[in-house]
Amino acid sequence: MKLPLLALALTAGLVAVGTPARADDAPAVxxxxxxxxxxxxxxxxxxxxxxxxxxxxxxxxxxxxxxxxxxxxxxxxxxxxxxxxxxxxxxxxxxxxxxxxxxxxxxxxxxxxxTSPGTYSWERPTIYTYPGYMEQGSMLASGLPTASQVWTGWGDGETSLLASAAGTSVAHWYGTGRWTPSITVQNAQGRATPRPAASLTVLNDVTTPSVSLTVPSTPSKASSWSTVKGKASDTQSGVDVVGVQAYKWNASTTYYYNFVSKSWVTYTGQDLPDAAQALLTVDGSGTWSTPVAGLGKGYTLQVWYYAWDKVGNGTDSYNATYALTS
Structure with a gap:
């Protein structure tokens, strides 16, 4: 049976009419x-x-x-x-x-x-060693953060923990080569990205130092030797010490100089004490010196001198002999 047109229109209207919104519906949050x-x-x-x-x-x-x-x-x-x-x-x-x-x-x-804080340098950026041996480099660290751990990968497979402080010096042994440590700072937030420190160069020192005696203008005058002095230098690791010994003799007796007691001691071929040798450092101009007391005319003075560098290379022993006539 066919529906009347009015009924069809009402049916279509019912489908199209939506449910009206309620005043108490919650808004979307x-x-x-x-x-x-x-x-x-x-x-x-x-x-x-x-x-x-x-x-x-x-x-x-x-x-x-x-x-x-x-x-x-x-x-x-x-x-x-x-x-x-x-x-x-x-x-x-x-x-x-x-x-x-x-x-x-x-x-x-x-x-x-x-970037993680801290400054990392070397006491000496180039150091020297003897072939087959190692040498200590001293890293200078400053500005380290407090309440933190600071790790150093030395570049040779070893890692160590630096102290947490305003500044510190840490030594590490190296063989020859160029070494660049890596610094890692750590705190509660974890480890920071490693930072490269300054590089350290370690070279073999195969040269000996040089050493000389400064002869006074009047070497025959005893008082001109009241201070025995000279020069020493080294082109690589640097001069460590200069050794000095002094002897005097006349027709009857030979003496060695005791640098501790500052006196002359009769020498008859006996073993000499350590005090018979002065071990001297050099100043900024490469000069070494030591006082020698008690010299007078009528003696012959003989001075022995030699030097070592910081890795153990040594010079020959040299001597100079002068008659003291005044």
Missing amino acids: APTATYTLDSAAIWAGQRVTLTESGRNGPATTTRTIDWGDGTVETPGTPTHSYASPGSYGIKVTLTDGTETGTGVFPAGSTVTVT
Whole structure:
């Protein structure tokens, strides 16, 4: 049976008419949450951690974290490491599939990343050793952060922990070569990216130092030898010490000089004490000197002198002999 046109129109109208909105329906609410950073200032290579609280939204809410360095994670893990220095703003987006909200950072959402602190140099950037042996280089560290650990990878396979202090000097043994240690600073935020320290060069020292005696203008005058002096130098590791011995004799007796008691002692061929040798350093101009008391005319003076460098290369022993006639 066919329906009347009026009935068809009413039926179509019933299909098209929607349910009217109720005045007490709740409006759609975007999910939210509050976030805090465990640190807003770290060193390159370290990590920060977000703590979430007060999330408002269904259990199906998805979290996306934009860490500000090009890393965007969904679902976002709460910890992130920064590789390079810079200033990074963090954004958190929450979505429940229908509504999208933004995480709230009451204390700020910017992380400042800097290079780990500290200055690391060498007491002497070039040191010398004897072939087949090792030598100590002394690293000078300053500006180390407090409440931190500072690790040094020495570049030869060894790693050690430096003290945490305003400044420190740490020695390490090296063979020949060029060595560049790597410094890693660590605190509660983790280990920072290792930093290269200044390089240390270790060379073989195969040369001997040079040493000379300064002869006074009137060497026959006893008083002109009240101070025995000379020069010494070395082109590589540097002069360590100069050794000096002094003897005098007349027709009847030979004496050696005791540099501790500052007196002449009769010498009859006996073993000499350590005090019969003066071990002298050189000053900035390469000069060495030592006083010798009790010389007078009528004697013959003989001075022996020799030198070693800092790795043990030594000169021959040289001597000079002068008759004291006044």
